[in-house]
Amino acid sequence: MDKYSTxxxxxxxxxxxxxxxxLDPEGAGNQAWTTxxxxxxxxxxxxxxxxxxxxxxxxxxxxxxxxxxxxxxxRIDHTIAMGQTVPAKRRxxxxxxxxxxxxxxxxxxxxxxxxxxxxxxxxxxxxxxAIKTVWLPDSTEVVLNANSSVRYNKNRLNNTREVLITGExxxxxxxxxxxxxxxxxxxxxxxxxxxxxxxxxxxxSTHEATAVMLRAGKVRFSITGSDAEKxxxxxxxxxxxxxxxxxxxxxxxxVMFTSWMEHKYRFENAxxxxxxxxxxxYFGYDFILRNDALNTQTxxxxxxxxxxxxxxxxxxxxxxxxxxxxxxxxxIQ
Amino acid sequence: MTRTPFDSHTAQEDRSLIIQIRSDxxxxxxxxxxxxxxxxxxxxxKFIPDLPAVEDCLHDVFVWLWTNRHKLxxxxxxxxxxxxxxxxxxxxxxxxxxxxxSLNADDGPGYRFELELTPESLVEQNExxxxxxxxxxxxxxxxTAKQKEVIYLRYYxxxxxxxxxxxxxxxxxxxxxxxxxxxxxLKESIPGVLSIGILLMYCR
Numbered sequence: 001m002d003k004y005s006t007x008x009x010x011x012x013x014x015x016x017x018x019x020x021x022x023l024d025p026e027g028a029g030n031q032a033w034t035t036x037x038x039x040x041x042x043x044x045x046x047x048x049x050x051x052x053x054x055x056x057x058x059x060x061x062x063x064x065x066x067x068x069x070x071x072x073x074x075r076i077d078h079t080i081a082m083g084q085t086v087p088a089k090r091r092x093x094x095x096x097x098x099x100x101x102x103x104x105x106x107x108x109x110x111x112x113x114x115x116x117x118x119x120x121x122x123x124x125x126x127x128x129x130a131i132k133t134v135w136l137p138d139s140t141e142v143v144l145n146a147n148s149s150v151r152y153n154k155n156r157l158n159n160t161r162e163v164l165i166t167g168e169x170x171x172x173x174x175x176x177x178x179x180x181x182x183x184x185x186x187x188x189x190x191x192x193x194x195x196x197x198x199x200x201x202x203x204x205s206t207h208e209a210t211a212v213m214l215r216a217g218k219v220r221f222s223i224t225g226s227d228a229e230k231x232x233x234x235x236x237x238x239x240x241x242x243x244x245x246x247x248x249x250x251x252x253x254x255v256m257f258t259s260w261m262e263h264k265y266r267f268e269n270a271x272x273x274x275x276x277x278x279x280x281x282y283f284g285y286d287f288i289l290r291n292d293a294l295n296t297q298t299x300x301x302x303x304x305x306x307x308x309x310x311x312x313x314x315x316x317x318x319x320x321x322x323x324x325x326x327x328x329x330x331x332i333q
Numbered sequence: 334m335t336r337t338p339f340d341s342h343t344a345q346e347d348r349s350l351i352i353q354i355r356s357d358x359x360x361x362x363x364x365x366x367x368x369x370x371x372x373x374x375x376x377x378x379k380f381i382p383d384l385p386a387v388e389d390c391l392h393d394v395f396v397w398l399w400t401n402r403h404k405l406x407x408x409x410x411x412x413x414x415x416x417x418x419x420x421x422x423x424x425x426x427x428x429x430x431x432x433x434x435s436l437n438a439d440d441g442p443g444y445r446f447e448l449e450l451t452p453e454s455l456v457e458q459n460e461x462x463x464x465x466x467x468x469x470x471x472x473x474x475x476x477t478a479k480q481k482e483v484i485y486l487r488y489y490x491x492x493x494x495x496x497x498x499x500x501x502x503x504x505x506x507x508x509x510x511x512x513x514x515x516x517x518x519l520k521e522s523i524p525g526v527l528s529i530g531i532l533l534m535y536c537r
Contacts, residue, residue, distance in 0.1 A: 010516050014509070016493055023491050053519070056466050057488040060449040062378045069370050072388055073363070076395045083400060123359075127367050166360075 004036065007043050012050035022054045070130050081123045125149035126167075128284040129305070131263065136163065140185065141172040143261050145204075146282045161185040167281070168204040170258055171196075173217075188224075192240055195220040201232075202257050206281070212238045213257035221247065265303045272297050272319055272332070279303075285325070290333035294321060347411035354402050362399055369412065372490065373419050379446050379485065380423045390422040413496035416486070420500060446478035448485060472515075472522045480515040483508060 004012075012018050021033035037044060124134045126144045133143045134150065138161060142150050148167025161176075165187060173196050176183040187194040189205035199217020203210065212221050214232045221238050222229035223245070230238055230247050237252035259266045265282075267275055272294045276287035282305065289295060301318050303311055312330075316323040324331045347368075353361035370391065377387035394415070398405070407414045427444060450470055458466065473481065482501065486492045492500075498508035 010520060013516050014512060019487060020491065023488075052462065052465060053469065054488050056450065056462070056469050057484065058451045059485065059489055060451050061375055062382070062384075064371075064374055064378075064384065068374070068384070068388070069367075072370070072391060073366055075388075076366070076392055076399075079392065079396050080399050083396070125363060127363070 004047075005042055007046060009046045009049045009053070012043075012047050013053065018047070018050065019054060022051050067130075070127050070132070073127060074124065074132075077123045077125055122153075123149060123151045129282060129308075131261065136161075138176060138185075139174045141174075143170040145169065145260050147284060162188065164188045165203060166205060168202070168260070170200070170202045170261055172200045173197075190242070191224045193222050193224055195222070202254070204257075208242050210240045211257075213252065213254055214238075215254040215258065223247070259302070260305075263305045265305065266301075267303070268300045269298045270300070271295070272299060275299065275303075275315075275318075276330075276332070279330075283308075285328055285330050288329060288331045290331060291321065294319065294332060344410050344412070351405065351407060351411055354399070355405065357402070359399075362395075362402075365411070366395060369415050373415060376416060376485075376490075377419055377423055379448060379482075380420075380444060381427065382447065386426065387423070390419060390426055394418045394422050409496045409499055410492070412490075413492050413500060416490070416492065417500040444478050446481045446485070448473055448481045468522060469519070472519050475518055475522070476515055480511050480518075483511050484515055487512070 007015070017030075018033065020027065021030040024030060025034060037047065041047070124132070124142075124144065126132050126146055126148055128147050130146055131144065133141060135141055136152060140161070142163075144150060145168035148165065148169055150163050150165050150169060152163040161183060163186070166189075171185075171187065173185045175197065176185075182197045185196045187196070187203060189203050189210045190207075192205075192210040194201070194203060194212055196217065196219040199219055200215040201217070201219055202213040202215070205211075212219070212232065214234055214236050216234050218234075219232045220229060221232055221240070223240060226245065228240075228245065228247050230236075230249055232238055232249075235251050235254060236249055237257070238247050238249050240247045256266050256268060260282075265275075265278055267278075270278075272289065276289070279285065280287055297319070299318050301314070303314060303318075305311060312323050312325060319332060322333050324333075347365070350361045350365045350368075354365065373391060373394075374384075374387060377390060378384065381387060398418070409417070424444060450466060450473070453463075453466070476484070479501065483497055486497045486500070487494065494508050494512070495505055497503075498505045501508070503511070
């Protein structure tokens with residue numbers, strides 16, 4: 001790094017690797033500068049000045065309301081979902097031979113038929129740390145927890161009520177009768193299916209498992225491509241684990257599983273690992289447990305999610321451990 | 334510092350998100366949105382201090398990105414690509430609204446790029462830092478929109494000169510030149526600042 005011994009402040013200000021180091025001293029490949037500075041170079045003062053100037057160039061952030069980003073994302077999701085009914089490509093065909101024309105016309109017709117059969121989905125989603133209520137066209141209410149989505153085919157919703165969810169959602173399904181016959185409502189979560197006839201329940205779906213808590217009414221919980229199924233009664237809690245391929249059922253208090261709608265999580269004899277997984281699903285942070293004893297420890301309590309600062313304090317008291325959040329990582333020890 | 338550094342790890346992560354988006358992964362699209370929407374909103378507001386207008390542009394950028402995911406050609410970092418898309422869309426809107434005379438006028442007003450330092454109340458600083466801050470603030474007011482934009486993208490967002498030049502339709506050389514002129518203004522306006530190092534050396 002010889003050339004830097006003749007650098008002036010302005011030269012440092014124009015040096016890309018120098019700027020990168022000031023912006024991110026820990027970044028990969030940037031440590032060489034730390035070494036250089038510590039070696040007491042003749043131009044250290046000039047470099048120091050450049051550092052100060054760059055650090056001062058921290059600009060004002062315009063105030064943007066917290067729900068702006070979620071609202072905008074929903075608008076984007078909506079436009080994209082609607083856009084699927086618009087032909088993606090316009091074909092221009094020059095016809096010289098009748099034969100070719102006929103063949104191409106046949107192809108286009110096929111393509112057109114295929115295209116029009118493509119379902120058009122409406123999509124709602126939530127970012128991390130946000131909860132939202134949406135209403136489906138049949139007036140069914142869906143409350144989405146953080147980082148979750150619900151999708152339905154808007155052309156078909158009138159005759160078969162089917163929705164796909166990811167993440168966690170609470171449903172208040174409206175009972176619909178057509179000619180005296182109750183219309184089914186189906187929720188698909190992962191490879192599980194929940195069939196209902198007007199009821200209130202909570203679904204939580206991850207890569208490995210799906211859990212359903214029924215508050216009122218009656219649902220059938222089944223696994224696609226398997227005989228496993230369970231007719232659920234109010235206060236039943238069903239848990240399906242993909243790896244085991246079985247449904248386990250127990251009775252539980254629905255309040256424990258639906259408190260997230262009031263921006264709270266309630267835990268009763270939950271392991272710290274379970275608590276961390278729940279918070280990971282909500283906030284998107286990675287949790288690192290530095291102490292093995294914490295793994296098996298169980299806790300009970302309520303966490304308010306809206307004030308993160310307070311939440312980390314409560315968590316630390318609940319776990320009786322140190323909770324430190326750095327960027328996207330939460331370290332517990 | 335409150336800014337988020339842009340390193341090679343982030344760049345790698347972004348590239349894999351784009352690969353997932355190309356294969357129709359909507360969750361990856363959402364991740365990319367959540368990752369950059371705040372920075373892009375701030376950038377957009379520098380051009381037009383009108384949130385609904387910026388919202389419309391951001392909406393168009395992300396809808397376009399998803400709709401054209403199969404034919405995306407990204408030659409710069411993904412972050413830089415998003416910044417360029419937002420810039421183009423906003424300048425296009427300004428042009429449509431005829432708020433813009435000419436984009437090509439070399440250093441003319443063309444467009445606005447409002448840049449202010451973090452309010453003093455939010456930063457802890459000693460007397461000499463406060464002085465430097467004041468001087469930089471004065472210099473910022475003298476700079477052209479283009480110079481301010483280069484400063485913002487290089488020192489605040491951490492994009493490299495090559496990407497900035499591409500985004501602003503400049504040659505890398507012209508980009509350096511813009512930067513050089515901005516620094517020269519700084520040098521003129523801050524007496525002693527840039528020779529202070531040498532001075533201190535001799536005083537020892």
